[in-house]
Amino acid sequence: MGADEEILQEFLVEGRENLDRLERELVGFERDGATEESIGAIFRTVHTVKGTAGFFGFERLQSLAHVAETLLAKIRDGELPLTTDIVSAQLAVVDACRLMFDWVEQTGTDGDDDHLALKARLEVLASAGPTSVEPPVHVAAPALDPMLADAERVETTIRVDVHLLDKLMDLAGELVLARNQLLKLAATNRDSNLVVSTQRLDLITSELQDQVMKTRMQPIGSVWNKLPRVVRDLSGELGKQVRLELDGKETGLDRSVLEAIKDPLTHIIRNAIDHGIETPDVRLASGKPAEGLLRLRAIHEGGHVLVEIADDGAGIDPERVLAKALERNIITLERAAKLTIEEAQALVFAPGFSTAETVTNISGRGVGMDVVKTNIERIGGAVQIESAPGSGTTIRLKIPLTLAIIPALIVSAAGERYALPQSGVLELVRLDPANGRKVERIDNTPVYRLRDELLPLVYLPQLLGIGGATGTTVVVLQNEGRPFGLVVDTAQDTEEIVVKPIGKRLRDIVGYAGATILGDGKVALILDVRGIATLAGLSSTKRRDVDERRDDIIGGERYVIASVGGDRRVAISLDSVVRLEQFAAADIERASGREVLQYRDRLLPLIRLGDALGAMPAPPTDPVHVIVYTCEERNLGLVVDGIVDVIDALAALSTIDAQAGVMGSAVLGGKVTDVVDVTAIAVMAGYASGAM
């Protein structure tokens, strides 16, 4: 049974490859026109599928392939012209065969669908042409050709189980580590023979690792092969004409990387055809050829592969992107005004962005380019967009060659070492309180002022529950495009590490991406930047909420800056403020146990802002500073220690664990300031319902 299974597996693998080739050739037909040679090749491929299906007794598969073959024979013999209809029907045969292959794999039979309609369609197409010509007499001859072709191929390539390659890759990684240990030992040894042998081992190991990595490399063409069909179907559906050019098909990438870029790549292509390339009439009207051009290029560059997807379509209109982004509350008006054209175009990568005027089933579901960006960044790559309105868009992907070995920063916290993938690290900052590089706190939440932006800080030992809020080095990390600082004891070197899984038992713990073995043979956990952000409560859902509120507050407003509880600075939007007043402390009276003032012939309820915000009690002042503001059509007075300033607010608001009554914090006038939510304060004091 085992041998039969093996033969069947081989049949499936080869069959699928044949179908892939068939699909490519069919699409190629349409583009480049058919030559006698290419039709011969396609005929032989179908014939092979038919033959092997017959050998295994898959009658449905065989019968369908037979009908398809009959039609192809007529084209080969010049009895019929090759039409789009015929290509479409043959592509449908490819799809049907794929389905049957899936059946074979799962059930061992070729299913229960006879594909009668498809066969009928093929037969109609086959009978359409002149019927006078004799059936071809040399049908049997081509059957030998694929065997010959196979025989040539077999000599240089063999099929190897991917798991075997993975295992080899693991072992090569281990060899590298063992070599590193040996190198350290040899460095302290005087035996010249040992040193020489170690150096030789060093070279051989590096070479071996390189070569083993290459065995896992596959040409990017293996992913691109699917694209001609995608482009053909899509452009047909949308009534567009698109020519696909592929350049650098042979560029090799690790198979795990290829797998990871497959979907993003398809998505970009779909987008380019759906939104980029115009319909033929629009193109002609703007002086372009009716047929659009979509060009893919892949090249090696440094330890990376650059993949460029360029179209000559309408390009990205920055104005339209901006309008959409504002409409969806992705950015504020303030920021929008300051964006360059490139920055505006890059907004298409923002979460929740989709410019499709009409939602098509091809793209425009709102989960577009941001997913592409996230997926590429997850594997340590980068995405860049460049677009000239009217003449086209180019998207560049920078992709690492492999995921198995990554550069990582080794940090230590509470006596343990951890690896941080370099792709998430923006910069390192050394805390130095003596020189002003110190941690500030917003209601116990640590922040660091990095070039006037508030950087939320997370203490790694505290987060992992292995220590307190200690550390002198801030690793500035990027999660979903937003920076945060991870405080560790020390940051050591950047090393190339071999990523290993940490097993089922621990896989569910948020915060680790895997583990690795360091040069000294000890295991270190690899931190997952996204997981760390989630653990620290810096997740995106919370922030989006803040963004909306930020839109509310920062729209070119002015703020009153006041002090409470000694040195705490608070800001109150001038919008709701009626007046800033001073009263003698003796004027304050009590009504129903609450402090009030007679103000403009009415009683003005007073709220001591310092108390409401839980600030340190400060000595009472005389006169008393009161900010009179309106809330739900009544006047209220906020008692503060002093009025500091009235300023224009331009700084961004950040909410890190904002307490009740505070919208968030911002650097205003060069200092960390809490922005007070005056409505919430009134609600807390029982003077307003908050139901607005």
Add this chain to the structure above:
Amino acid sequence: MTEQVCSFELAGMTFGVAAVEVQEILRAQPITRVPLADAATAGLMNLRGQIVTTIDLRARLGLPRRAPDACHLNVVIRSSEGVFSLLVDSIGDVVSLDREAFDFVPENVPAHFRDLIAGAYKLPDRLLFVLVVDRVVSHSNGESS
């Protein structure tokens, strides 16, 4: 009918795992702890390039903690979930045990203990509890730290 069992000691009790499931026995190894993991996870160790999860059997079985400086050994076992290492106090012999002497654990033994045990061999002077390796390494009733 007999069964080959590799025996070891934990907090004065005798446990065992089927000898076929044991890959090797190692002296105490450097272990990297895994913060945020459940209490039974002692950490990760490097077993000739393979990263192996180490389970503190005392914690897993709810037995009193080992003194920090007390010596211990690793019993490396193969489960259906891969290779794991179990921390034990000391190692005993591989013994051939007669199935006649085997009995199931009574219902009134606490579940967290009983769930991990196939049963007990009634030896002349003591009981030998046979662990179900797959359940010991699983995280199903994992008590979080």
